[in-house]
Amino acid sequence: MPAARVSQRISAIAESATLAVDAKAKALKAAGRPVIGFGAGEPDFPTPGYIVQAAIEAASQPKYHRYSPAGGLPELKQAIADKTLRDSGYKAEASQVLVTNGGKQAVYNTFATLVDPGDEVIVPTPFWTTYPEAIRLAGGVPVEVFAGPEQDYLVTVEQLEAALTERTKILLFVSPSNPTGSVYSPQQVREIGLWAASKGLWVVTDEIYEHLTYDGVPFTSIATAVPELGDKVVILNGVAKTYAMTGWRVGWMIGPADVIKAATNLQSHATSNVSNIPQVAALAAVSGPLTAVDEMKVAFDRRRKAIVAGLNAIDGVECPTPKGAFYVYADVRGLLGKEFETANGTVRPQTSAELAALILDEVEVAVVPGEAFGPSGYLRLSYALGDDDLATGVARLQGFLGKAK
Template identity: 90%
Template sequence: MSAGTTTARISQRISAIAESATLAVDAKAKALKAAGRPVIGFGAGEPDFPTPDYIVQAAIEAAGQPKYHRYSPAGGLPELKKAIAEKTLRDSGYQVDPSQVLVTNGGKQAVYNTFATLVDPGDEVIIPTPFWTTYPEAIRLAGGVPVEVFAGPEQGYLVTVEQLEAAVTDRTKILLFVSPSNPTGAVYSPEQVAEIGKWAASKGLWVVTDEIYEHLTYDGVEFTSIATAAPELGDKVVILNGVAKTYAMTGWRVGWMIGPADVIKAATNLQSHATSNVSNIMQIAAAAALTGPLTAVDEMKVAFDRRRKAIVAGLNAIDGVECPTPTGAFYVYADVRGLLGKEFETSNGPVRPETSAELAALILDEVEVAVVPGEAFGPSGYVRLSYALGDDDLAEGVRRIQEFLGKAK
């Protein structure tokens, strides 16, 4: 390097990554609570239930076994890969061999590994929008180009084949498909899933499908795996999943990707250099979860359903807020465009928020309630609230929001 030449301290690739907005909101809420402020956080998608006892016990027993104190295969313990394959057949009707499974450090690593393995610089990935905040960043890190296709509340946050068709170019390689959806809670019908899958197959596209909310549906709505609904896709499907949401195991960090053998082998090679194996203790806990009963999620769904109805009713009671009723996951995605530009009295005088980010900041500052603005998931004008928190906190948080937003002029 010649004298006088300067280089950036942080690489352009990493500097371009946006912070996880959902984790940032959650971290700020927790910091304020730790400082003694009565903050209520609707930010993180994290069940408020403890991990079921039988799963915890499996981890305790595994911790006492010296064989789990050592390195294990980078792609995952054989017993967990077998359990994932059997669970996928049970829940999705999709048959895979354990060799087609890669166990990852949470669902996020499965997302990263997948796009790093499939995407070359310049490849385009269609993302139905609103989207989970990590997807576009993982695509960009791989050198890909996220192509947003927005579906608003007037169409139930569900994209159509016509919209997807309009987004395709000769650089399109992948369609990302998520149902039930984070952040909207929208669920595609079996017919819609099949139609979109057949369309993707006709275009020769890969489909990456995130199924982590598969067990969280309501009102008789059923989950449909695009891998099963559209057999025309053949082996150009990668399924992402994990134990976090179904079994209240967000902190245990176990996810996985399922795909054709060559893709899984390549992704495993990547993981062997990035992190190697997932904690053996956590893998044994995940195996216990997948081979055990689904009673825990059934019990959680009763509470989630109750909270879902309460939060939708509470938000729709506010003038200027339109909140569709979600049929999956544990989020509501409220349309707050009717409040933007309105005047709010604050401790610092009147304020007119022009974006949902400004409105969310105002709600946190004025009534100490944390919500995630739509800018984290796509266009401005919306806020996401997770109802995976206690009933009392939910009721109090909604009451505060109603009181504050109800004063808009």
């Protein structure tokens, strides 16, 4: 029997469903089809001008044409530490910061550094698609704990306790959440953090949506709220969402010095330093004001209300109002098994994946099915797109899904 051409480890990785949907939508657009894409979590705003200008100026400086420290420019690492203290009240030294090629590398580095084969990581579900894949790549076992819309997609301590085993090493904690937009209250954050501390677990907290909350709901960093966690917490973050810098690829992880040193060693062999020009742009971003995100939030909030109202007007769709990020997570279980008339005859989608494919084929609207984030029966839609596209896309969904029998 011939040897496999691709390793089992890499063959087992699933493609990023969100990026796959976004790529298909963009390909169809390029082919001239009027596709509305609700797939990618990408602000439709340009990066603020002062950040772009900092990058332009950096590009002309020879010192940025050379290798720089694998862990990040020292001035950026210090600025990230300062920004973290400013925004979440968590004090860290520059030596506790690793600058990464986007948030995804921070996720990968963290689990590669903390997880040994067989270690279990509790993953509140619905989850962002990259988390379980990064855990598996490290040899770990993601343990899904599902919270449905009746819980506003928020897990409880009781659910976490039920998932705990002697192999559990890490709790992943994400608030505000991608894909659901749900936000844990300060009390819930405190309760979950104290539980994790009492069990001796590490907590890996992804805070990339920290500045995107609505209706007066506060962001609460578990690292700050639960000092009892001690040095067993790692914070993941980046500039992508707050400053509309998804393409600049600058993220970071903050953690105990020994963990950061080990993760930096890994990165020194994987990619070495993040490109210097985006690092300088990120320096301008984290050192500057938050006026850009405040302006974006006004638009996001308007779109949030519009998309929730539009989806809830469809029979068979239930869409909780998210309190953070820029996603809605619609419960479409009421549409599965229903009849939809198409040019090719009657179709009865049995899963949200089949429903999402049908929506794209029939009305040229791209959404991401729940299978990408956990159980079937749900659709994630990003409202980080223009108001006109959002209105057109929701109208198409209403026209098509509303005819289900």
